[in-house]
Amino acid sequence: MSASYPPMSRKIINVVMLTLTGLCTLLVLSVLLTILGYLLWKGASSLNLDFFTKIPAPVGQAGGGVENAIVGTLKLLALATLIGVPIGLLGGIYLSEFAGGWSAFTIRYTTDLLNGVPSVVMGIFVYTLVVVPMHHFSTLAGGIALGIMMIPIALRSTEDFLRAVPRSLREGGLALGASKSETILTIVIPAAIYGILTGIMLDIARVAGETAPLLFTAFGNLFNSPGWLQPSASLPVIIYTYAISPYEEWHKQAWAAGFVLLSGLLVLNIISRLILARGKKISHG
């Protein structure tokens, strides 16, 4: 092997591409960090204990916070998960393990279509279906809207992770006398569980920031929303409401709320990646 291998042209191309791809990565990271930093800079003055524990105060009065929005978002996400995850999970299992030919194609196609429905249209749909018969806005309606939006991603992600389980594991189970369902429940799903959980967490992160559907369903509330049948505040909507208001105090709180929302999504993303990495280590360790 001579000292001139690899040739200089290849070495140059290597350095150039490494630099270009590195710069692009830095660019993406810097966009994210700039947004986070800007939100923090603008809203830091509002981030105090009151922010997280009190509901909005009348304008002009200092203090007050977005506790009702934080609780509202958590309740909405809990309800959305309860609706979207079981349907998506079971659908993904069916698609991966049982469906074939035409039914598989149809399910995938309609799921992808559902995923493409604009979120504002979803909001109007649930408005007509739930809000109008009930005669008022509610957490329930908001949860239903977000839940329906969660189905396609949960379904496809579950299907992908189940398909990634090697056929040899399924055959191993069948060869021991397990039925197909037993094999799926006791071997295939446990083997894919880390990926499925990650998919669900990322799904939650995706719908957590949706604003348009909530405008027509949960609507908003300056106070705490008891139970599930009253209108509810949520972080995305309160950011919107505060941002278009004429009050400086509320603008600052909108920045802070944006920072809290984005940080929450970032943490959720990081945790889910860590879970997935740990799962890979366990199954291949």
Add this chain to the structure above:
Amino acid sequence: MRFAEDEPAEEQLPWPQFTVSNLDFYYGNHKALKGINLIVPNKRVMAFIGPSGCGKTTLLRTLNRMNETVPGTRVEGSIRLGDKDLFSVPATRLRRVVGMVFQKPSPFPKTIFDNVAYGLRLDPTIRRNEIADKVEKSLRRAALWDEVKDKLHQSANGISGGQQQRLCIARALAVEPEVLLLDEPCSALDPISTAKIEDLLFEIKNLCTIVIVTHNMLQAARVADYVGFFLNGELIELNRAKQIFQNPENQQTQDYVTGRFG
């Protein structure tokens, strides 16, 4: 199908475990097995040998009906297990009596203990407190107990390939099947692991009938009592191992075992 002429009488045709009659097998329109007639003797080791694509693995997988999990397959002809029609019992029940070990060691992503106990836990009649004993018994039979007894509750993926394959054998033996089918069990392993597995096949021969598919003729000569040579989906010759390797009746068999093709 004939056995050697000079066989002592008591060795003549040990009670048949499997009786295969006029078996045709189709993958879609492709006929992979043509008119197979053979008997797998009870509590003996039978090896299927032949070049790639000759149908030996297809026949093996028919014996525990694993081919039914592949869409588009069709079986014609009959197979009897003992005196029962193979297709008259539910496939899940059949596979508890006819176990299988695959070519690539595939332990479940669970602990070593849970791997071996998996088949046992499927059976509601086996009591929980019996499971630990049965797991130990299986691991001993698979010559793996001493190597893993201190790490039973660690992941099965943490042991070597040869150990994983012995774990798969222990897992199959745990439910005490009458037959053990092995599909090229050593082809992914090093020679030392191969030797360990061949040794344990000698040990478990008196527990269950063994049918092994192998590409390795020396292995077939080492472990098998009876050998079937397959070519292009047909059974060319079936005889005692000694006969097949030293004095085959068929020219094609002679060519294959002397390495002229394959």
